[in-house]
Amino acid sequence: MTENPLVSLAADLLSGQIRVVDLTQTLSSAFPQIVLPPEFGQCWPFRIEEVSRYDERGSAWYWNNFSCGEHTGTHFDAPIHWVSGRDLPNNATDTLPVQHLVGAACVIDCSAEAAADPDFLLTANHLQRWEAVHGRIPPRSWVLMRTDWSKRSDPVAYQNYDETGQHTPGPATDVVRFLIDERDVVGFGSESIGTDAGQGYHLKPPYPCHYYMHGAGRYGLQCLTNLDLLPPTGALLFCAPLKIKNGSGSPIRALALVRGEDHKGG
Amino acid sequence: MIPPLLRPKRKNPILRTRLPLLPPSSRSRAALGLTAAAALGRFELQVCGSCGIVQYPPREVCHGCLSGALHWREQSGSGELISTTTVHLSQDPYFRERVPWRLGMVRLDVGPTVIVHLHVGCAPVPSRVRVGACLDKSGQGVLMAFPIDEVPNMADDTQLREMTCDPKFRKVLVTDGKTDVGQAIVRGLIAAGADLVWVGYAEPWKKIPGFAALAALPQVALLPLDLSDSRSVKEMAGEIGGKVDILINSAEVHRAQGIASRSGIEAARAEMDINYFGLLRLAQEFGPVMRSRAADGQSSATAWVNLLSIYALCNYPSHGTFSASKAAALSLSQCLRAEMRAGGVRVINVFPGPIDDEWNQTLPPPKLTPEALAKAIVNALKDGVEDIYPGDVAQEWLARWEESPKTLEREVSV
């Protein structure tokens, strides 16, 4: 009888040999929201209205109603979100294979480069230099671009707008194509408000990460945090969106399992 | 010589706040015609359509010929002050707190003898005066005799100040001070002598021209405030609500669309969330505390201003969802007015025509400049009126609507 690895995983979780890391920003009305030009439809920011709080509206209970967009806070993008993925099979949050929602995570540390240049673009060259140190990116894994952008707690700095638009780091066109064509990744994740760079509109094609990833039936994760607590390889990522009928994405609780010795920070 | 108003001393924090009382507010329906005109800044009396006699006090039929054809007509108010007194003992708690209170008896040139509040600048009897109508602290129309010529510090007469909402030495919250209109309102208030203006702004990452310069003014305090966020409104009310004397709700979302011109309700919902629900959130969080401070010394809480639109009266189809959201806000503001009247806080509704801003870019002139709108709002506060319709377009719409709402509805739908 072969050992069930899940049983030992459960035991390791109890003992602390396997740690759970929260990669999720807190959902509150203070968290910055993607803003499109005023002529376009807007994604709702997170808003919450109290229903009752042990009061005349309900004596023994406290609960709220909340509202937000599918792409509010730490969230998941499904292929149907982009025009290039609109006709693919199983491309919505309720139809995509759940097998894809747990996978190995490769964390690419670009924090120094992003600190020096908010418009930093991760290129294929940069990625290959990472592979030279940490090994080849496995197929069907998640590539997470660590920039420490999530440490910007001031919403103005997090959005980082000026008269020419938003300035946040992201992937260059070549690395996106490389990750899909050469490494068969399942998805790309970032700490900033989009998987594409803030100036991604000016790349060719515009928003290449959305365009190519979703066009290839792959996924995106945004507004991740605590990527600095993960090892470059060896973490297991859980990122399941809500099962919304025909949904293009949803806020998620992004979690990672890491070995105790790999866990950075306390 | 009217002594000028001085900046009040800091309030002693351990003393109980004086609660608001109101002067007698009961009026017959006929007398409410005087209130309705005063709410618009006009002094009107009933004039008999048959024999021309001017009536006062207001009544059901002409006291000359018994005709029921009595029409409210604007009056110049000129007359002779024939007697005065100063009340030292009053039967009413509101006046009891405010004696001595000056009164006059004026024989109007058009006939009736009227009892009036007496402005301190009026010359002793016998003298010529000008009678005008104001809204008193309970929001009802009353008559006041003013001197014929302007005297210095006219607005500082203590009895008149009970009836107006002058921003001088007061603290004001402008809920959106970022837009051109918001910035103009802030500057207008500072020019009118406001001590402090909290400038509300949402979406801090959006840089708007002129805002940095505004924020640098000494009277300005920036206040992050998002009317779509109940938490934000509640927190800001907790922080400053107890100090706000005048609240100007200038925040709005405006899209130039009707029903068929855009699919989905998302933009219309954004309009309702700010234009209607934003008002509701503000009213719930700021209303009660302002009401309780309506008699809090010289710089008391005194007014709530809503920036509506002339389209609140009659829907303008090419801005149809915006019009509907303003109509909803208008109805809610009437509810707010009823609730705030109990405390003596005036709710002022502003109904501009199209403003010269980005969302009215394609409309031809005449359009209202932000500066003209700001000036109209400051004047409304100084006069203590309830409804203003600034600008030529608003005035014309109002005239057409008052004459026949159905005809205007047809005129604006192509």
Add this chain to the structure above:
Amino acid sequence: MGAVSEPRLTTSGNSRDYRDVVLVAPITVPYVRYSIRSAHWFVAHALARLLKESNLNKADIDGLSLGSFTLAPDTAIGLTQHLGITVRWLDHVPLGGACGIVALRRALRAVQAGDAEVVACIGADTNHVDSFRQSLGSFSVFARDAVFPYGSGGPNASFAFLTSYYMRTFGATREDFGKICVAQRDNALGYPHAMFKKRLTLEEYLGARLIADPIRLFDCVMPCAGAEAFLVMTRQRAEALGLPYAIVRATCERHNAFPDDPIQIRGGWVLDRDHLYSAAGLEPADIDFVETYDDYPVMSMIQIEDLGFCEKGEGPAFIRRHSLTTDGTFPINTSGGQLSAGQAGCAAGFLGLVESIRQLTDRNLARRVPEARFGIAVGFGMITYDRGLCSGAAILSRAAV
């Protein structure tokens, strides 16, 4: 302007006289500052005293005229069941200071015409701690719309306007008004039911607390609870009952006189005084005492002018010339008037009539006017907006003259 009818400046002078109808049984229910009783209690006690004074039974009363402001929600009809009386003539006269004269005029004609045999005329009001303020706010539509919101000073403010105007126009001084008040206080000291029991000096009057300038404390009446009443019956009935009676020589009544006067400086008596005296067969010089309606001293002065004792504007000179106490050259308000006796609501409209009947039947409670044969009782009141709308007067005489 338009079709406005001119006011009639003279009466026709064709009213019937009042021979064979007389006034008996003047009674007072003593005044108290505040009472927890309702007005009904005071009406009931007035009726009881009338019966005691006249030796009649309740069943003998077949007419009731009631003047009261504080009966609400009842009117006179409710009192019939409350008091257990069955009447064939009923009147409710809420006319304040004029209700005595008006009730008198109605009752006289009722008895004269045979519509009733014995009419009880009662003025009664209670006074709770908040009665005065409440009544001001709802006194009339015009007061509520156009007076009360202006300082809520009540009639004190209204008469301050009037007094100030009168002083400026005719040169009356505060000392002139003070003389009236001091004299009436002297008269009150001889009247057991007066609310005020202390002498008043001119200095106290002049230096009193300011109410609404120029009105000061002693220009104002003290509202209280109480009742005044008398019976109206035929002369034959009175003589059969052995009751002393007073005769009514003439009466008058006018409402909303001089509506175009910018401010009130005269009342309806100007229109009616000639008929009043000619119907009575008398001249002003024949009158031995005047019970003015003295809600404010300026009104006493105006009534003296308007009833022909001097020209308009000569009131101050007249007052300075005369002594106004009961033993003086021109007795005014011989029991102190309401300024010193107190104002028990509508009872104040009866105060002068009741005192007149007492003086003319030698049933004085106050000091007697020596050899009094003719007296005038005046009614005035109902300031529904800026002036007293009602005016009235009655010239009374002794039984045997």
